[in-house]
Amino acid sequence: MRIKAVLGTWLLAITLAWLAVAAAGPGLQPLIDAQGAATGWWQLRRHALYLTGLWSIGLMALAMLLALRLPWLERPLGGMDQVYRLHKWAGVGAALAAVAHWGAKESGGWIGALWGRAGRPARDAVLPWLTDLRGPAKDLGEWAFYLLLALVAVTLLTRLLAYRPWRLLHRAMPLLFLALALHTAALMPLAFWAQPLGLLMGMLLALGSLAALWSLAGRVGRARSHAGRIHAVRVLSDGGPLAPIEVICALPASWPGHRAGQFAFVRFDRAEGQHPFTIASAPGSLGTGEAGEPLLRLVIKPLGDYTRTLGRRLRAGQRVDIEGPYGRFDGRGRRQRRQVWVAGGVGITPFLALLEARQPTAAPAHDGPQPAHMHYCTRDAAADPLLPRLRELCAQALPPVTLTVHSEAQGQRLRPQDLEAIPGPLDIWFCGPQGLGDALRAHAAGPRPWRLHRESFAMR
Structure with a gap:
């Protein structure tokens, strides 16, 4: 709008x-x-x-x-x-x-x-x-x-x-x-x-x-760019061709810090250029590197020509250039509205950071987040490498986050109509496939007082 x-x-x-x-x-x-x-x-x-x-x-x-x-x-x-x-x-x-x-x-x-x-x-x-x-x-x-x-x-x-x-x-x-x-x-x-x-x-x-x-002149974003290094890389799940990879980045002291739910433009290879990736960790949740550098996590799913090669190309110690942080996907809204989080596939990454910011060990938020109901859509819950961590974070979140998993392999698909069971006006935070996002947007335009906040990384 x-x-x-x-x-x-x-x-x-x-x-x-x-x-x-x-x-x-x-x-x-x-x-x-x-x-x-x-x-x-x-x-x-x-x-x-x-x-x-x-x-x-x-x-x-x-x-x-x-x-x-x-x-x-x-x-x-x-x-x-x-x-x-x-x-x-x-x-x-x-x-x-x-x-x-x-x-x-x-x-x-x-x-x-x-x-x-x-x-x-x-x-x-x-x-x-x-x-x-x-x-x-x-x-x-x-x-x-x-x-x-x-x-x-x-x-x-x-x-x-x-x-x-x-x-x-x-x-x-x-x-x-x-x-x-x-x-x-x-x-x-x-x-x-x-x-x-x-x-x-x-x-x-x-x-x-x-x-x-x-x-x-190549000056776009230069003032917000920071040269860091890869602290650790690991392939999640069984290491198959579609397994997501976790990249921990160590950043210099010039990094201004980020808020949970934000993203950054990341460049591992100068010839390839920058790609937007969500920061999948809350501020300070990973501690610091050997030299006291702040750490942040990226979770990258091999969906395109470039990301399919990262699992075998990235190594600890390599340089990484990160520009940002950017974004206002904070998972919060007005007090009179119920907060509903909807994630699909790799769209879970901003919510992982938001959940880490709600853990008992995290620094308390100044404005106090609200309870939320989360819907996570996955192809196969039994083989999802991120689901165990998601369940653990939701179970310990303060304020609480109620989790509902929709596994396509078990015939469980989220429909916008399913959210009708939640009473009152809703703030819906969505990150995931375009089809589901379009369906939620069409439904949010109906008579119910819903507001849809949609993360969109289709930047070309």
Whole structure:
């Protein structure tokens, strides 16, 4: 809901600023005048051309700013995972607006073929020092448009490309923005710059360009990055191909500490780049390393091309770069609501940290967590390597956490309707498969006063 609200507000601000300029014009003409000239069609084309172009570059500027991973955006947007979801959909929206912009541009040929060029408005004046760049800016914008569509398509169809080549291609986005920023600055009418619209677009182009240059320089997240080492690695369960691995990381004194439920961007291999992993331990629960370094735990399930290789590649003593912490998945809510935790598969990891923070030996919380009811969905409870630890943590949690296990092998599947048995308004904290999350979201939109807090690591 926040993502829709932000995108809607962003587009509304651009639209209102444009309307202030468009309203100053002569107004709409009849589509076809008495002389047979398509005056109205030409004017509609011009309005559509400018508005869709402003939408596209405005959304691209938003995407560039969100890519900086600014920590102060987490609170209003609900966590860095939600910041990245907004970044993704701002990019998709920019591509759709660019398609509409291209369509408005190409419609000139159709209008001319049907009614001729009579009634077509004169070319708008642009900034004087950019007049000579008008032609190159048009060509640059067209090629950047095609590349933008290709990159967005690859991002949406994630199975087409492995993460590493996708990451390298995605690094071209700042270059595309700079090209489209020049396209916008060189072609936006001179009259727009003297209005509030010019101030708004100038600010967005400047901020987006600075963000693009910051990204190209490799500075994103640098201030929150910490070089640590792998303290220990072990494969859980029987060591099969799908067995999760536990990685204990020793971090330097610069690490600011984390809260239970947060995640970090972790890089084991410079060539591969960073991946988001939940921190599966509460602050201080693992003690310290030999040199007094704070320790934290990652539990990684081999679900993709990269994570399948980690079990045989990682060794104690190796360097690990950790950026963060990020996230606001704290498993708490309003006092008048009952807390319900729902985890599926490796989505149990943030709840392990939350449960460790509730153990009798943990430091007491300042604001006092509430009792919770937890539902854990697993393929086979009998073979789940994390379930014994989960049962132990729930049994000792203070305040108490009631655990219900749903084992698919025994035909036990959690349905959103099963939560109806819990009385009163609910705060539902979910981390797990997308299908179950979508079903919970659809059910939460019903008449019951439910609120769904959803951890989302689909960051491309």
